[in-house]
Amino acid sequence: MNDAIQERPGRADVIDGEAVAASVRESVTAAVGRLGEAGVTPGLATVLMSDDPASETYVRMKQRDCEQVGIESHHVEIDTDAPQSELFATIDQLNEDPAIDGILIQRPLTEGVDEPAALRRVDPEKDVDGFHPENVGRLVTGDPRFVPCTPLGVQRLLTEAGVEIPGSDVVIVGRSELVGKPLANLLLGRDDDADATVTVCHSNTEDLANHVSRADVVVVAAGVPRLVTGEMLAEGSVVIDVGINAVGEGDDRTLVGDVDYESASEVASAITPVPGGVGPMTRAMLLRNTVNAAARQAGVEIDS
Numbered sequence: 001m002n003d004a005i006q007e008r009p010g011r012a013d014v015i016d017g018e019a020v021a022a023s024v025r026e027s028v029t030a031a032v033g034r035l036g037e038a039g040v041t042p043g044l045a046t047v048l049m050s051d052d053p054a055s056e057t058y059v060r061m062k063q064r065d066c067e068q069v070g071i072e073s074h075h076v077e078i079d080t081d082a083p084q085s086e087l088f089a090t091i092d093q094l095n096e097d098p099a100i101d102g103i104l105i106q107r108p109l110t111e112g113v114d115e116p117a118a119l120r121r122v123d124p125e126k127d128v129d130g131f132h133p134e135n136v137g138r139l140v141t142g143d144p145r146f147v148p149c150t151p152l153g154v155q156r157l158l159t160e161a162g163v164e165i166p167g168s169d170v171v172i173v174g175r176s177e178l179v180g181k182p183l184a185n186l187l188l189g190r191d192d193d194a195d196a197t198v199t200v201c202h203s204n205t206e207d208l209a210n211h212v213s214r215a216d217v218v219v220v221a222a223g224v225p226r227l228v229t230g231e232m233l234a235e236g237s238v239v240i241d242v243g244i245n246a247v248g249e250g251d252d253r254t255l256v257g258d259v260d261y262e263s264a265s266e267v268a269s270a271i272t273p274v275p276g277g278v279g280p281m282t283r284a285m286l287l288r289n290t291v292n293a294a295a296r297q298a299g300v301e302i303d304s
C-alpha cells in the first residue's frame with residue numbers, strides 16, 4: 001500500500017488519481033530538467049476548434065499542467081465556422097515548427113470537420129495522443145511508440161493499486177478508439193505490467209453483468225452514467241471508472257462516472273473516484289508523452 005491508496009475498513013480502498021498524477025508530474029519535471037541540460041525545451045500545441053465549454057476547460061487544465069512541469073504550451077483556437085482547410089493548414093504549420101514536439105487536437109471537433117482526416121494529418125512523431133493510424137498500428141502490432149493517455153493512466157493506476165496485471169481477468173466496458181480499444185491492446189501486451197486476459201464489452205453485449213461478475217479488474221469507459229453497479233461485481237474486484245458525466249442542472253450539477261460509486265465500493269476492493277481518478281492521470285500521461293516526443297525528436301535519452 002502506498003500514499004495513493006486510502007484504506008477504508010469494510011469498504012473499497014480509494015485509488016487517488018490526483019496523488020499518482022502528482023508523482024508522474026514530478027518525474028516529468030525531472031525529465032524536463034534533463035532535456036534542458038541538453039538544450040531542449042519541450043513544446044506542446046493544443047488545437048481547439050469547438051465551442052464546447054467542457055473542451056475549453058480541459059484545454060486550459062492541460063496548459064496549466066504544462067506550465068507546472070516546464071513544458072511550453074502553445075494554444076491555437078480556430079473559429080468553428082472556419083473551413084476545415086484552416087484546421088489542416090494549422091496542423092501542417094505545427095508539424096513543421098521545430099518548437100513544437102507534441103500536437104493535441106482536442107476532440108470532439110466542431111460538426112462537419114473530418115476528424116479522422118485531421119488526426120491522420122498530425123506528424124506521427126508529434127502525435128502525443130496516440131490517435132494517428134500509424135501509432136495505433138504500432139500498439140496493435142506490439143511495437144508501441146505513443147500510446148493514448150487514458151489507457152496509459154489506467155494501467156499506471158492498476159499498478160499503483162498493487163494489481164498483478166499478468167494473468168488477471170480484465171473486463172473493459174466500452175470499445176471507443178480513445179479508451180476501450182487501445183486499453184485492450186495495451187493490457188494484452190506481453191510486458192510485466194500487462195499480459196492480462198482481456199474481454200471488451202459494449203452497448204450490444206448480451207448480459208453485461210455476466211461478464212463483469214467474472215472480472216478481477218473492471219474498467220468502465222462507456223459514457224453511460226452509473227452503468228455498472230455493485231451487484232454486478234465480484235467481491236474484491238478492482239474498479240476503474242473512466243466516465244465523466246455531468247448530471248443534474250444548475251446548483252445540483254455534479255460529475256458522476258460510469259460506475260455507481262456507492263454500491264460498487266461496498267463490493268470492490270479498490271475503486272477510482274470521479275472526479276479525482278482517471279481524469280488527472282490522462283493529463284499527466286499527456287505530459288509524459290510530450291517529454292518523450294521531445295526527447296525522440298532531439299535524439300536525447302531521458303528514460304521517462
Ligand SMILES: Nc1nc(=O)c2c([nH]1)NC[C@@H]1CN(c3ccc(C(=O)N[C@@H](CCC(=O)O)C(=O)O)cc3)C=[N+]21
Nearest residue numbers: 058104105106107108129149275276277279280282283
Ligand atoms: N485529443 C484529445 N485528447 C484527450 O485526451 C481528450 C480529448 N481530446 N477530448 C476530451 C477528452 C476528455 N479528457 C479529459 C482529461 C482530463 C480530465 C480531468 O482531469 N478531469 C478531472 C476533473 C474535471 C472537472 O472538474 O471538470 C477529474 O476527473 O478529476 C477530464 C477529461 C481528455 N480528452
